[in-house]
Amino acid sequence: MKKILDVISDEMKKGFAAAGYDEELGRVTLSNRPDLCEYQCNGAMAGAKKYKKAPLMIASDVAEKLQDRQVFSEVNAVAPGFLNLKVSEEFLCGYLKEMKEAEKFGLEKPEKVRNIVIDYGGPNVAKPLHVGHLRSAIIGESIKRICRYAGHHVTGDVHLGDWGLQMGLIITELKKRQPHLPYFDPDFSGEYPEEAPFTVSELEEIYPTASKKSKEDAAYKEEALEATLKLQSGDRGYRALWNHIIAVSVADLKKNYANLNVEFDLWKGESDADPIIPGMVEDMKKGGFAYESEGALVVDVKEETDTKEIPPCIILKSDGAALYATTDLATIKDRVENMHADDLIYLTDKRQEMHFLQVFRTARKTGLVGPEVTMRHIGFGTMNGKDGKPFKTRDGGVMRLEYLIDEINQEMYRKIVESREVSEQEARETAKVIGLSAIKYGDLSNQASKDYIFDIDRFTSFEGDTGPYILYTIVRIKSILNKYKEQGGCLENICLKEAVNGSEKALMQELAKCNTVLANAYEELAPHKICAYIYDMANAFNRFYHETKILTEEDAERKAGWIALLVLTRDVLETCIDLLGFSAPERM
Numbered sequence: 001m002k003k004i005l006d007v008i009s010d011e012m013k014k015g016f017a018a019a020g021y022d023e024e025l026g027r028v029t030l031s032n033r034p035d036l037c038e039y040q041c042n043g044a045m046a047g048a049k050k051y052k053k054a055p056l057m058i059a060s061d062v063a064e065k066l067q068d069r070q071v072f073s074e075v076n077a078v079a080p081g082f083l084n085l086k087v088s089e090e091f092l093c094g095y096l097k098e099m100k101e102a103e104k105f106g107l108e109k110p111e112k113v114r115n116i117v118i119d120y121g122g123p124n125v126a127k128p129l130h131v132g133h134l135r136s137a138i139i140g141e142s143i144k145r146i147c148r149y150a151g152h153h154v155t156g157d158v159h160l161g162d163w164g165l166q167m168g169l170i171i172t173e174l175k176k177r178q179p180h181l182p183y184f185d186p187d188f189s190g191e192y193p194e195e196a197p198f199t200v201s202e203l204e205e206i207y208p209t210a211s212k213k214s215k216e217d218a219a220y221k222e223e224a225l226e227a228t229l230k231l232q233s234g235d236r237g238y239r240a241l242w243n244h245i246i247a248v249s250v251a252d253l254k255k256n257y258a259n260l261n262v263e264f265d266l267w268k269g270e271s272d273a274d275p276i277i278p279g280m281v282e283d284m285k286k287g288g289f290a291y292e293s294e295g296a297l298v299v300d301v302k303e304e305t306d307t308k309e310i311p312p313c314i315i316l317k318s319d320g321a322a323l324y325a326t327t328d329l330a331t332i333k334d335r336v337e338n339m340h341a342d343d344l345i346y347l348t349d350k351r352q353e354m355h356f357l358q359v360f361r362t363a364r365k366t367g368l369v370g371p372e373v374t375m376r377h378i379g380f381g382t383m384n385g386k387d388g389k390p391f392k393t394r395d396g397g398v399m400r401l402e403y404l405i406d407e408i409n410q411e412m413y414r415k416i417v418e419s420r421e422v423s424e425q426e427a428r429e430t431a432k433v434i435g436l437s438a439i440k441y442g443d444l445s446n447q448a449s450k451d452y453i454f455d456i457d458r459f460t461s462f463e464g465d466t467g468p469y470i471l472y473t474i475v476r477i478k479s480i481l482n483k484y485k486e487q488g489g490c491l492e493n494i495c496l497k498e499a500v501n502g503s504e505k506a507l508m509q510e511l512a513k514c515n516t517v518l519a520n521a522y523e524e525l526a527p528h529k530i531c532a533y534i535y536d537m538a539n540a541f542n543r544f545y546h547e548t549k550i551l552t553e554e555d556a557e558r559k560a561g562w563i564a565l566l567v568l569t570r571d572v573l574e575t576c577i578d579l580l581g582f583s584a585p586e587r588m
């Protein structure tokens with residue numbers, strides 16, 4: 001279905017053509033003077049030079065041709081040559097009726113379905129999830145849903161940090177604590193136990209301990225490096241132990257992500273790239289791309305147009321070990337060759353910008369990806385506390401995700417029981433649902449690349465540009481619809497009607513933007529555009545609600561028309577919050 005601005009522009013173009021001007025001048029935009037008009041066209045200004053005519057004359061010529069078109073209720077030529085427009089109630093209502101019937105509110109299907117791989121989350125095994133991983137999960141999940149809704153084939157991959165020194169450290173510390181385990185016995189040839197010899201909490205304590213020791217004790221570090229090498233060269237016992245570490249850690253991660261309404265299609269990790277590395281490195285050497293520099297194997301990636309120094313991408317260290325870039329390159333090879341990806345999207349902190357620039361350039365240069373494949377890194381800013389510094393616990397430690405979620409849920413719970421009679425269980429469940437909207441909307445409503453301040457008081461407020469405000473609006477609509485049903489009304493077969501007042505028309509105009517906004521959010525991979533949209537929509541709805549006595553309206557047809565408008569508003573809002581990765585309760 002055409003975007004509303006395109007439909008209006010087409011009408012305007014006809015006007016320009018009928019008046020003898022180039023129809024390309026007929027582009028219409030949203031008005032930047034909403035007090036004067038709804039839409040505007042500046043084509044007459046642009047055409048003045050070409051036609052050697054005063055813009056106001058051109059505008060007047062065009063306006064005259066458009067006086068009895070069904071689309072417009074007002075076409076005014078005003079000095080110095082703008083065309084101020086209002087659409088007719090009839091046209092707007094017709095547009096919304098079509099949208100209501102259309103699939104996905106009239107969002108056009110893509111010409112070509114793209115195969116998109118989104119790499120997000122990126123937690124490191126055996127380390128607890130902290131708020132730094134929160135943004136990747138929240139933004140990535142939303143982008144995944146937006147791409148899918150736009151009609152593409154999308155795979156989300158968590159890309160675990162499950163390889164390298166951190167694994168060697170854990171194995172080393174375990175060996176110190178439990179040297180008699182069969183995993184460390186080179187002569188052991190039986191079946192290894194099914195049960196892991198540790199719990200998640202132990203694992204989470206083991207890693208920082210080992211990491212600390214390795215920094216203080218060179219011999220310990222040496223042992224960890226050896227353990228890493230032994231694991232990577234396929235030692236049977238170490239591999240079995242590694243499997244336990246992954247299993248225990250992944251089970252815990254899945255639980256945490258489920259609480260965030262985040263779901264991955266693939267649970268692959270850096271380790272999966274390992275077998276691909278030797279062949280890839282060989283090809284890079286053979287192709288003449290990778291060469292030795294100070295013992296390391298590198299690929300040059302600087303380009304003439306660079307304004308800053310872009311260092312070579314290091315493929316192998318001088319001891320032959322693979323690096324972060326190496327596993328990322330091998331993963332790209334896997335995603336392109338085996339998954340046939342058209343687009344690769346990555347979500348990490350923006351401090352990894354240089355890493356991805358080097359990796360992407362290397363991938364292009366060495367032919368891992370063809371020119372038709374796109375690679376995008378979405379680098380996000382830092383989540384700060386109210387003091388403007390990276391978010392910490394009260395005592396200054398790194399905030400664990402679980403605690404943060406807990407804190408928000410407590411606050412939501414407090415607000416719920418304060419405002420109404422409700423059972424303990426319902427209050428707890430509702431608090432979780434609203435709490436998630438507070439966290440996610442608080443994050444997603446900012447442009448991803450910007451830092452933002454995590455402000456619990458603001459995020460949990462039922463007023464203002466917040467998740468709870470959006471949910472509150474949805475719940476308000478649901479409650480009106482329920483009352484309508486209680487009065488004997490039926491939500492099926494009711495028909496939208498032409499707007500009879502300004503706030504109603506304004507709400508309809510917001511709704512009519514739906515396919516435009518969704519298409520735009522996909523093109524720019526920008527969930528914040530959806531947030532801005534639903535905030536405007538919630539405001540438009542609440543204005544309408546306060547000015548209109550819906551349930552006591554006596555004209556049954558008019559009332560049904562309003563109810564139909566509410567149903568559409570609810571459906572658009574609920575679809576949008578689903579794209580952001582949260583949902584609304586029935587009551588709150």
Ligand code: ARG
Nearest residue numbers: 119122123124159161328348
């Ligand atoms: N594990 C990494 C980290 O914590 C993030 C991984 C991001 N994805 C990637 N393909 N490099 O920094």
